[in-house]
Amino acid sequence: MDRSYPVDALVALGARALEAAGVPSADAELTAAALVDADRRGIASHGLLRLPLYVSSVQARGVNARPNPTWVREHGAVAVLDADAALGQVAMAAATERAAQLAGQFGVAVVAVQNSTHYGAGAYWTERLTARGLLGILTSTTGVTVTPFGGVEKVLGTNPLTLAAPSAGPASLTADMATSAGAYGKVVAAQNEGKPIPEGWAVDADGRPTTDPTAALAGALLPFGGPKGSAVAVLLEALAASLTTASYAYQTEDIWANRSARMNTGHLLLAIDTAAFTSREHTERRVADLQEKVRASAAAGETTFAPGDIEHAHAQSHAETVPLAGSTVAQLVELLTSLGLETTPLEP
Template sequence: MLISEQALRQFTYNIFLAIGCSEAHAHLSADVLLRSDMRGIDSHGVARLSGYVRLWEKGRINPKPNIRIVHQTPTTATVDGDAGLGLVVAPFAMQVAIGMAKTYGSGWVSVRNSNHFGIAGYHALMAVEQDMIGFAMTNASPLVAPTFSNERMLGTNPMCYAFPAGKYPPMVVDMATSAAANGKLEIAQRKGAPVPEGWLQDAQGNYTTDPHALKTGGSLLPLGSDREHGSHKGFGLSATVDILSAVLSGANYGPWVPPFVAFLDPPADPVGQGIGHFLGAMRVDGFRPVQDFKDSLDNWISRFKSAQTIDPEQKVIIPGEPELEAELDRRMNGIPLVDAVVKDLNELAVRFGVEGISPA
């Protein structure tokens, strides 16, 4: 089913209002989720809406948080999200980072006591709008086993770097540090399809293509899948995200990160508060004139786009291009939602007494 952006945005806003969010936070939360759907990252858009509602029902999300800075130097800060939606906590923290960068050239903020923050790209792109380079990362529910292990110790722990360009759109490197994001498993589950080999292992540590393997003790694999293909590098990247996001801020880290799914309780022996994020902004003109940088990045992009390919029918894809293409298409034609997501959303509509969704 295709749903118009505006209709889905209004629906999402209504649901966030219904769970007690302020108008400003409902607007912002809806914007973060819709940006994900518009950019073709269906795993982190409105398909996650019912998950936030379930966490709210469990008392694990505070719809009216007192988000505040609890530690600060001129260029660094720690933010406590007061168990709020990461969809509003992370933008608050990025605005703090941008404010410091405007004065001092860069700003770095570690966040504790937050929740799932949507796509990392949303937050990193906030800095790009100010002619800055943006950084955003977060730790997440422990679903990933480190190299040589079959114990879930880390999240998919995404990281994003966003760079302002000139004639080209911003270059956005937004990726999980696991072989695949958990949301892609959820998409496969809804479609009843297997996942590629190398994404998952079962409880015994054997490769599996069953998208439900996590429910039977399996785990996601780090980026690289196994030691011979560089999984130690994915493990190292994921560990870096976990340390910057949580060990630095005082959030829960590693296997103590509370799960996103509401039917699983957080660990009984937490080592911190909520989940953690890490956000940063650097002024381009702290290094060279902005236009000079943009011209050089345009030249970089042009040269890579023209790189000789093995198959003449293929082309080198610049990070961020697929998401931009999806956004242009969906703005014109609507956002595709699978039946399972439509059913899920309309059940929320009935429950909260708001208008349901229908085809564009």
């Protein structure tokens, strides 16, 4: 049964666990805040469910607790960051800030990241841009989990795609999604909770459709949208890795399988300054108009949401407390105990 816990206490808990593993306090707090924000949005697959993985990977040195990120190339509106195997949140904080600076100078910016790891929910980073009047497009490689349309062998990652535009309304217009039919973290969560996954998400090791999350993890996830979704996933893989020395998914040893693996994850972030076109106010009004038109398209008595509405509403309703699945709480208690830390506030 899910229980709710104070947001501030969960961020502090996550930061303490990461610090105990050797992560500097500022990086630990940043990472913990990003994880809890995902839980607030209702994206548990990218929330504190991931904390034990992060901590064990830091301990095994798959993730570098104290990296030295370096800008290895800067050319006009383009910059490339070598993250030195940092936590993905640490890498993305630097990438997002540089993208915003370059977009303010040139009107548009493209920042590529190599030698990184999982950055969590993409909307956390694009909303740093929309808050400054910028449009954001973000994608990333991951570990190998997905077979292309018509295939059986795992070749691709879940290749997340986040698109975000600033709005004069209460929330940005944001689409944040995996290009697999279901997020890898959701399959892991289903396995932890002993629940099936939806049909059409995965095949087992023999290529047969399955709703068993354990069989899915041993087999392969499927791309969303059949051949069209598969094509998008393949192109995102190219965008996220081919511009740098980042690894493709099929070249990556995932920290889910080997905590000491250096994943060399690649990210690609595009930032567009709305003020370079008409004005920030113009774009935000136009985006808000579109959001309202989408919402107004519902049949009588029904509700239609603009992209990002559900996550924004979930975050607003969980501004102070966040529900966590019982399986996640059990793993967090086990993690804190192993680190010699107090399990408060997770105790009943």
